[in-house]
Amino acid sequence: MSDADVPTALRSPSFRRLLSLVSAYRGRILLAMLFMMISGAATGGVAYMIKPVLDRIFIDRNASMLLWLPLGVIMIYAVKGGADYLQAITLVRVEEDILRGLRECLFAHTLRLPLGTLIDSSHGSTLSRMSLDLTLLQQGLAVLARFFLSTFQIVALMAVVFYMSWKLALISFITLPIAFYPLIRFGQKLRQRGERQQEQMGQIMDQFSQSLRGAEVIKSQGGEGFEAQRFAIQARHYFDLMMQMARIQKATVPIMEMIAALGIAVIIYLGGSQVVNGGMTTGAFFSFLTALGMIYEPLRQLSSANNQLQQGLSAADRLFAWLDQAAEGSQRSPTPRPWGTWQCHDLQLQLGGEAILRGLHITLPPLTTTAIVGPSGGGKTSLIRVILGLLPPSGGEITVAGQSIRNLPAGDYRGYFSFVAQEPVLFTGTALSNIAYADAQPDYERAEASARQAHAWDFLAPIGGLKTLIKGNGGNLSGGQRQRLAIARALYLDRPVLVLDEATSNLDSESEEHIAETLSALHGRKTIIIVAHRPRTTRLADQIIHLERGQIVAREQGHGTI
Numbered sequence: 319m320s321d322a323d324v325p326t327a328l329r330s331p332s333f334r335r336l337l338s339l340v341s342a343y344r345g346r347i348l349l350a351m352l353f354m355m356i357s358g359a360a361t362g363g364v365a366y367m368i369k370p371v372l373d374r375i376f377i378d379r380n381a382s383m384l385l386w387l388p389l390g391v392i393m394i395y396a397v398k399g400g401a402d403y404l405q406a407i408t409l410v411r412v413e414e415d416i417l418r419g420l421r422e423c424l425f426a427h428t429l430r431l432p433l434g435t436l437i438d439s440s441h442g443s444t445l446s447r448m449s450l451d452l453t454l455l456q457q458g459l460a461v462l463a464r465f466f467l468s469t470f471q472i473v474a475l476m477a478v479v480f481y482m483s484w485k486l487a488l489i490s491f492i493t494l495p496i497a498f499y500p501l502i503r504f505g506q507k508l509r510q511r512g513e514r515q516q517e518q519m520g521q522i523m524d525q526f527s528q529s530l531r532g533a534e535v536i537k538s539q540g541g542e543g544f545e546a547q548r549f550a551i552q553a554r555h556y557f558d559l560m561m562q563m564a565r566i567q568k569a570t571v572p573i574m575e576m577i578a579a580l581g582i583a584v585i586i587y588l589g590g591s592q593v594v595n596g597g598m599t600t601g602a603f604f605s606f607l608t609a610l611g612m613i614y615e616p617l618r619q620l621s622s623a624n625n626q627l628q629q630g631l632s633a634a635d636r637l638f639a640w641l642d643q644a645a646e647g648s649q650r651s652p653t654p655r656p657w658g659t660w661q662c663h664d665l666q667l668q669l670g671g672e673a674i675l676r677g678l679h680i681t682l683p684p685l686t687t688t689a690i691v692g693p694s695g696g697g698k699t700s701l702i703r704v705i706l707g708l709l710p711p712s713g714g715e716i717t718v719a720g721q722s723i724r725n726l727p728a729g730d731y732r733g734y735f736s737f738v739a740q741e742p743v744l745f746t747g748t749a750l751s752n753i754a755y756a757d758a759q760p761d762y763e764r765a766e767a768s769a770r771q772a773h774a775w776d777f778l779a780p781i782g783g784l785k786t787l788i789k790g791n792g793g794n795l796s797g798g799q800r801q802r803l804a805i806a807r808a809l810y811l812d813r814p815v816l817v818l819d820e821a822t823s824n825l826d827s828e829s830e831e832h833i834a835e836t837l838s839a840l841h842g843r844k845t846i847i848i849v850a851h852r853p854r855t856t857r858l859a860d861q862i863i864h865l866e867r868g869q870i871v872a873r874e875q876g877h878g879t880i
């Protein structure tokens with residue numbers, strides 16, 4: 319690692335945070351270092367052995383050494399091999415443990431971020447954070463470990479070099495800083511490229527995940543070629559970037575080798591003249607040269623260590639920046655306040671600089687049914703998201719039972735609602751795990767009853783009931799079946815407020831009739847908020863709110879009955 323980069327790396331907060339993660343494993347790391355020292359010493363031993371081998375066997379022709387020295391070589395390599403294995407395995411365990419912690423933390427934290435943040439950030443870049451950035455970070459950590467091993471090896475080899483001839487050693491090491499200079503420049507360049515690599519990988523992942531989700535449309539419109547071409551452009555950008563990085567990385571090696579070759583040429587000249595004059599034995603000279611040559615490999619490792627450390631640090635920067643975003647609490651009080659009249663006063667919502675909801679006044683008395691209707695894009699789903707506490711309002715006041723929800727923990731507030739989204743969301747698993755979602759001890763009877771109420775039982779029963787496998791986010795079900803399963807999930811939760819955002823839009827009139835009956839049975843027993851267009855459903859409502867361009871344009875008193 320170069321002089322100029324060490325302070326930058328140390329000053330980076332990411333580096334300090336990584337160190338604090340690493341420091342939890344002090345014991346293991348010390349153990350690994352011990353093995354590294356043994357391995358380093360053995361490396362020095364290998365170079366040292368050249369001197370007796372040449373001087374005693376080849377020049378003195380000493381027969382007894384012919385047996386001992388080869389045995390010595392085997393011993394040294396055995397020690398080195400054992401120590402290398404043990405240090406590597408000890409460190410990989412530390413690395414993987416840190417990675418596992420970060421991976422878990424990243425997943426949990428991402429889900430705790432506000433919905434707005436998740437909607438705004440592309441799936442691809444979030445996915446690439448989980449894959450590429452973690453990989454880069456792991457390489458960075460691995461390199462940090464190799465840094466120590468290389469250092470120990472260099473120290474041991476230096477000892478041999480100085481022992482054999484301190485004058486020659488001094489001359490060699492004066493030229494060393496010249497070899498370091500290119501590394502300073504390359505490290506900085508790579509870090510910048512590393513950031514672009516992550517962005518680019520994010521875009522690639524984004525397009526991939528979009529294409530997978532849109533496979534139906536792409537295939538039916540014959541868009542495979544078009545998508546492939548679009549993808550090829552992204553892949554090309556990534557290729558160019560990787561080539562730029564490779565050019566920098568790969569140039570490091572020959573440049574250092576060239577500098578080393580110059581150094582070795584001078585050493586051969588100077589050392590050779592010493593041997594010729596009898597100032598040094600042949601064995602000592604070759605041992606010196608071997609040790610010097612062997613220093614090259616750990617030095618090269620150090621140089622690529624710097625490059626990889628820079629990439630790992632830029633990945634760490636991005637990971638920590640993501641983790642530093644404020645997350646929402648999800649804790650629930652053991653005894654949350656009871657549900658009461660929900661009211662909003664002058665409710666405003668801005669998204670992406672646009673006013674989506676403008677000055678809404680709404681009162682939802684407990685145990686009443688409210689229908690929200692209006693043209694597409696009018697703001698119904700957005701209002702629902704505000705009601706559910708998923709999007710924070712930009713202005714106005716929301717109260718439950720006369721108390722502002724500002725002081726209410728998010729988990730408590732969300733705990734009032736069960737919800738069916740406009741696009742039904744299913745998870746890969748069984749029908750049971752979808753209905754009794756996140757319930758560690760699912761209640762089979764309640765799940766079946768909810769499925770019946772949601773009119774989902776008639777299609778589930780013949781194909782496996784609660785054990786039916788739901789594949790690929792519900793891809794093996796029809797749109798209406800997915801909706802009914804999502805409704806069953808909401809009914810299973812049995813919370814004070816049931817919220818349905820166009821939950822019956824995909825159903826035939828008979829199924830819709832059944833759902834309407836279910837809702838009608840719940841009428842007066844739960845607070846119900848329903849976004850709907852068809853009179854069949856709105857007829858259930860006690861009040862009907864007409865939302866257009868984010869404003870309430872009309873209110874009606876409904877029948878509250880079928």
Ligand SMILES: Nc1ncnc2c1ncn2[C@@H]1O[C@H](COP(=O)(O)OP(=O)(O)OP(=O)(O)O)[C@@H](O)[C@H]1O
Nearest residue numbers: 437669670672674693694695696697698699700701
């Ligand atoms: N994340 C967002 N950023 C910016 N604008 C958004 C965002 N989400 C929604 N909008 C805009 O808000 C407006 C209301 O959208 P919303 O989804 O609430 O409509 P809707 O009434 O539910 O429509 P539909 O009946 O089609 O479901 C739309 O004009 C939409 O473009």
Ligand SMILES: [Mg+2]
Nearest residue numbers: 698699700740
């Ligand atoms: Mg909507």
